Amino acid sequence: MPPPTPIRGLGPDTALGDAARRILAGRLADVRHPEAQLDGALDEDGVHDMRVATRRLRAALQVFQATGKLTRLEADVKRLQDALGDVRDLHVQDQWLDTAAKGKKDADKALAGLRQSHLSGLKAKEKKLRAELERWTDRTVPRLLKKLDSLEDAHRFAGKRVRSHLRQRLRRVEKRLERYADAPDAASAHALRKDLKKLRYELEIFQPAFRRTVGALLEVLVPLQDGLGELHDADVRLELFERAAAEAPPGQRKAARKLLPQARDERAERSEQIAREVQRWHAEAIPKRLRKALT
Incomplete structure (x- = not known):
């Protein structure tokens, strides 16, 4: 990016x-x-x-x-x-x-048909x-x-209004993280990704006002957002192949069934990556450090 x-x-x-x-x-x-x-x-x-x-x-x-x-x-x-x-x-x-x-x-041939249908x-x-x-x-x-x-x-x-807005954005991300931890499904991951993306881009905007503090925290936030993006792509792909395996013409159904194990493995791998990044988020006390920077 x-x-x-x-x-x-x-x-x-x-x-x-x-x-x-x-x-x-x-x-x-x-x-x-x-x-x-x-x-x-x-x-x-x-x-x-x-x-x-x-x-x-x-x-x-x-x-x-x-x-x-x-x-x-x-x-x-x-x-x-x-x-x-x-x-x-x-x-x-x-x-x-x-x-x-x-x-x-x-x-x-079957994969070519699946690609043609997808495109x-x-x-x-x-x-x-x-x-x-x-x-x-x-x-x-x-x-x-x-x-x-x-x-x-x-x-x-870097006035009070800006700091208040960013603290509110951070609280939304924290709530999304809690919901994802309780139910790490495609919907909760996508919602977390959208709010995390907004927080990231707004922190980038105000980074010059908060000097190095925000820049250092962005280094932790970015891998989590990127990983959630890859997880979203994997979820979209998994849904595509599951539908194709059930509803597509015979040749495409066969190709989709062959690709499903790979798609599921990649989805599981992306999910494990997110779990590690979330653990890092908490281990390095990112929310606490951000709130301190925005006080």
């Missing part, structure tokens, strides 16, 4: 409006950087990089909502993010199927993404650039 562009020269006493203008400009630049990779064929790395960048831009738009009316712009960015996500999700599972097909000559909606999703990219370039970018000049807020970048 590519890191965000560093924003230099911000500190705890920077006016929130000034910080908003500079950070949003940086996040916008990060979204625009992969655009060249998507001019012709929709490059898989370009789709992934732009999707991550739009998530970070949306997080910044949500965080800085009080500096100007940004709700509509955030919704426009979400449209692009969703279109990127629809294509990216198909790319991820197709990459896995491509790897799984290697060395299985007896199942080549049947890709063209429609790519068409939608191209339309959203055009809308992004023609409408959203000019509106966002115009909006940047009007953002104002005299509150401190």
